[in-house]
Amino acid sequence: MFQAQATQTVNDLSPSRYVQHRDELVRAFRDVRQRTLTLTAPLSAEDMQLQSMPDASPGKWHLAHTTWFFEAFILQQHLPGFAWHEPAYARLYNSYYNAMGEQYPRPARGLLSRPSLDEVRHYRHAVEEAMAELLGTCADRVLAAIAPLLVLGINHEQQHQELILTDIKHAMYRNPTYPALFERPAAAGAGELRWLAVEGGVSHAGFDGGGFCFDNELPRHPVLLTDFHIANRPVNNAEWLEFMNDGAYREPLLWLSDGWSWRQENHVSAPLYWLRRDGDWQQFTLAGLQPLDLAAPVTHVSYYEADAYARWSGQRLPTEFEWEHAARSLGSPGPGADGAHCWEWTASPYMAYPGFRPASGNVGEYNGKFMINQMVLRGASRATAHGHSRPSYRNFFYPDARWQYSGLRLLRTDA
Amino acid sequence: MFQAQATQTVNDLSPSRYVQHRDELVRAFRDVRQRTLTLTAPLSAEDMQLQSMPDASPGKWHLAHTTWFFEAFILQQHLPGFAWHEPAYARLYNSYYNAMGEQYPRPARGLLSRPSLDEVRHYRHAVEEAMAELLGTCADRVLAAIAPLLVLGINHEQQHQELILTDIKHAMYRNPTYPALFERPAAAGAGELRWLAVEGGVSHAGFDGGGFCFDNELPRHPVLLTDFHIANRPVNNAEWLEFMNDGAYREPLLWLSDGWSWRQENHVSAPLYWLRRDGDWQQFTLAGLQPLDLAAPVTHVSYYEADAYARWSGQRLPTEFEWEHAARSLGSPGPGADGAHCWEWTASPYMAYPGFRPASGNVGEYNGKFMINQMVLRGASRATAHGHSRPSYRNFFYPDARWQYSGLRLLRTDA
């Protein structure tokens, strides 16, 4: 529903060939910047101000931070005569890069009524102009230095595009009028559950394409896998209702210990955004309250819930390596980036691959320092930009996180 | 600085004569409504969205709640063919009246991006039109029933006018760019400290005028007072600096036990909004960061700080009865409502006067249920609407509250 035209051909470019594709880089930059604005067009300045929890950020902040990324990591280093658009922004819109100086406290981002949305749009425009100037005029030698950061920034902005949607959804849910922000997308129910056989052995995990990937997808390395069967699609809402109706939310033996504590403290008895109205289940969506779509993948469940479901079903969650291997072996209708409907919790904690080295320079804080306490999700959701994900892509969240489009796919252990 | 033309002559009307002054009531209603809009004119929709702590509310919410007050307590009861402007507002903008049904959770008021500021202004306008129609056409008998609630609503809106200012100030302080919302008012330093002798004896506390007062100012009742001397003005910033420079914030023996705990937990070492910059004290104001005005009354101190100051000075805080008695006996330049520069903490807990009865009907929750754990402040601040306060007026806040324009005046116990 939220997918722009595929401009992600830059992701397929080999970094060694960036300088030969200056125009495509410029176009991809423009497209991703435009898509962010298109995506947020239905949101008022007041909507863009909301922060409903420390983990989420206001839409306006996302607009500014993705701009800061280009200003701080590219313009600051490479633009002759660079000056900050506004010096205060260097701190306000730095998310978590300690190497780049102090950061405004994350839980208070919702208190920044100023700069206004108009000023932030002006900021975006100014940085885009400077970037266009730089990209259009710099020497190839300079472009070679800039281009990897540019492509990183484009992918970074796509990640924030998804966060804009999940964050505003979380905030809107607190509004008892349950506003609808977007048109309701066409239902996309999957068919019957089938088990797809995958052969094990020594597989290789990690990115192997010629184009762009994040540092956390590297180094590619061998892993040993046994044979397994994987579901052809994620668990859907109808199946989740069975789990609920079987009393699974009240049965501690189905849960991890931390999961059970979490469930009790938070009084969890259904996925986030599910509401019981007059005996029927409804689901809060970006298109407002809607009847629960039974055929659609269950989303907005925590790792704890996904794990309990798998235990209840007698199956288990795939590891990220099984998932990736299956995605490569099977292609569609096995797990795959495009066409997938949700991020899928895996049984793998988010840790460094053997020999991992963070990206060089100040962007080294991008991924590596989060390699603790989080679980890997694979796939992509309908809120993910087209072409953004891939089989080796590693998304990661804390096991109690539910505001993402997070679901699960089962792996059969008995056959 | 924030004072409108005096339209508060309605406060001087005897309730028994309301029906004879229909036009003045209508005019006062219009004026107070207009002043709220004038006051918030410099604030953007984003500014009006901010809630920086549970005790504070967004400006937009104040606009809507003061409107709800007229709709819920007057129109709902007395307008023929009444229908809620929007049924959801009945809950969204009910502050704390359990008799009026459920309330949207206070700490989440800042998450209501919708209704938008425009919608809230439209709401205000619609209720004003309905009120004008009702007030202009209703029978005297109906007006007699409405008028006391109308005058209460006018005074209620004035209270929220002050809260709009203190709440937005608190939120803006979180913005590291320290925005200036208003012009800086003229300095209004008071002169030398003098001690004014007041005779004690049996005094009467509580409202005794013919006009409007809140239920908590009644019943008027006798109190026994000894002779005392009271300062001719509140403690000023220069004096407060002496207190600080004497190490008083680090000396537990000067503090109440709860005050010392509060000070330690919150690392308090100066009034709220004071900032040390390059060795000089600055103060965040609605006009942005300003050099500390040494002659101005100290404000934004908690009761705990005020009490510690009084102990340090060898004097004490007046009780609310001493304050009221002095205000009546001395007039200016003793404590008085107009011309005062800050709310003044008294040594009196906010409790019911002997024989107190809450206002009848659903507005009975207005004051009475807060008569615990709070301290009385007397006077008025520069943010208080002209004509709103009076010698018997009782403001009240928790002893740790600092975001109001709260200061103190000393009473001499030794002479």
Place this chain on the structure above:
Amino acid sequence: MFQAQATQTVNDLSPSRYVQHRDELVRAFRDVRQRTLTLTAPLSAEDMQLQSMPDASPGKWHLAHTTWFFEAFILQQHLPGFAWHEPAYARLYNSYYNAMGEQYPRPARGLLSRPSLDEVRHYRHAVEEAMAELLGTCADRVLAAIAPLLVLGINHEQQHQELILTDIKHAMYRNPTYPALFERPAAAGAGELRWLAVEGGVSHAGFDGGGFCFDNELPRHPVLLTDFHIANRPVNNAEWLEFMNDGAYREPLLWLSDGWSWRQENHVSAPLYWLRRDGDWQQFTLAGLQPLDLAAPVTHVSYYEADAYARWSGQRLPTEFEWEHAARSLGSPGPGADGAHCWEWTASPYMAYPGFRPASGNVGEYNGKFMINQMVLRGASRATAHGHSRPSYRNFFYPDARWQYSGLRLLRTDA
């Protein structure tokens, strides 16, 4: 039930005559010290270690702190060649006297397994020996200086005797085996409710006897009272059940705003220690679980509950001045110290009397610094030492406190 022989004749002595009653002082000291041991005899070293909340202290700590009081305030000043029994105790057993140096953190008192109970008993003995030596041999001039602190220390220890009982009760309640520590006392139900007429006018509040009182009972000062009727006994459990059965715990309009929040957050629906078992109410007591005694005064209710009850009943709580005046005017069966069954919440916040001065010296922190956020209770409970309380006695606790033997007595406002 926990009352020793009356040794409190020292409280009746005029301080000016202390030196003439050296023997009685010594005897009173010995008696109060012995009673503490007698009271704690049924408690094991493990029982004496328990601290179930920050507001409560282990029995062992009470034993040591009451000893420290004599050591720190008397021996340290007046014993020739004084040395601390054990220097570490100076900090461990200092409760809250900043003038006496640092204090071990209150919430961690339960972590002091060492010194052992035996060592603390040895400490008690050693200080008692030193005190006996000092009291027996010092010059009259010295005795005159010591005696007021001695009598204060005796009364201080009596206060801790009651706390030992209420604190251990609170801790034992956490034990699902509901241990019984003492024999069950004889039931002491009061009779029918009657209203006693009390004449108002100028009354005098505060201590006026010739003997001992706390600093907070002074200065005696005139107060103006209207006529009233006061109940001949506290509200009993049968009456409280009516309140509960009428749904009063679910009706917000009966509650103070802070009280209602407290009730909801803590899921309060009955007095502390009440348990519903097989359809019957039981009450946890120092004699274990017992059937609810309907005729006994309700105890272990917070001020919030007492206030709600009074509102529900159409009456109100007396102020501390009304209570004291009635106690003096009526004697028994009106409110009175001995023969009372519970501490009775009054409508009065605990504040300084006009002209109050804390006791001189380091014991000045005893009472005065707590004069904020607490409410006055008058009377005495069955756990109060005989002769300890009096009509002017002011007990005080936070309005949410329930672990004391706190109940209420009604005052009629309509007749």
Place this chain on the structure above:
Amino acid sequence: MFQAQATQTVNDLSPSRYVQHRDELVRAFRDVRQRTLTLTAPLSAEDMQLQSMPDASPGKWHLAHTTWFFEAFILQQHLPGFAWHEPAYARLYNSYYNAMGEQYPRPARGLLSRPSLDEVRHYRHAVEEAMAELLGTCADRVLAAIAPLLVLGINHEQQHQELILTDIKHAMYRNPTYPALFERPAAAGAGELRWLAVEGGVSHAGFDGGGFCFDNELPRHPVLLTDFHIANRPVNNAEWLEFMNDGAYREPLLWLSDGWSWRQENHVSAPLYWLRRDGDWQQFTLAGLQPLDLAAPVTHVSYYEADAYARWSGQRLPTEFEWEHAARSLGSPGPGADGAHCWEWTASPYMAYPGFRPASGNVGEYNGKFMINQMVLRGASRATAHGHSRPSYRNFFYPDARWQYSGLRLLRTDA
């Protein structure tokens, strides 16, 4: 220092041969039970009562819980005419087995003054008698069913022996007198740091002996490893001081993001139990305050600290598979269970091995449900019972835990 005679030959027995070694089983049971008493002999009933944080338990509770384990899992199922020693204990001393019914709340274990230590010792004795009777008289068929639970219970009790020491150490640290509970053990400094080469390839992780192991050590499975060098000993205190002196605790770029937040919130600037006294570092130990032993392994560091140290050193932590492979390949002086001085944090989250199945029956909750959010530690500490650990042994704690004897060993990635 806390090691008993090696009675752990039962751990070497193949389960299929348990019935042929009835006497050894009985002896091992007696030995482990006796060692628990020996270990706690220096602790008073008051010491045994302490609980200084929810993660720790009182010594007395450990005594009872380890007894409950045998009573609940063995006697209850297999003793003819079984009756609970005391029915209340079934709940009081159930740690976390939901399949066995309700549990007394963990954070309140320190409030159980009753049962007394004497009663708990009596409980221990009674269960030991019943166990002896059962073990001595039951048919081989019954013994075959009991023996695996018996051996599990023996190992379970050994785990609690270590927890008794770490928990009491944590509690004693809160006592400002820093009590010494045990004799100071002989210093056991290791020598110079050397790097031991280990060849990679397909290794097998998991238990492969014939005797006892926990379910989480299974199934044994192949893992792919590259060649590496591992340190011959853990990092010692002298090396940790270099890390501190280099400012590493103040440099966010050395830390995981969660680690940095943890460090800031908890003001961590040295390992737990380190104290600076007059310019020298001291360390609180079970033998009281001691000068820091520079040659000894650093202990009481969190995973966050261990990870930061590794990053600072330019090396990294081993995975649990590298650690296990090295332990098997090298034997001493490489990592090994006996002779090791601390538990060593690995880079591996504690997750299920491929094909993991929890132990059957109600002991299935023993390990599996904790497989989230924790990190694996390998090795053993001086507080671990002799013979308890082994190369495949998996200890696990949350990454912020510091009260265990947790240190680290480095792995070289560059050579």
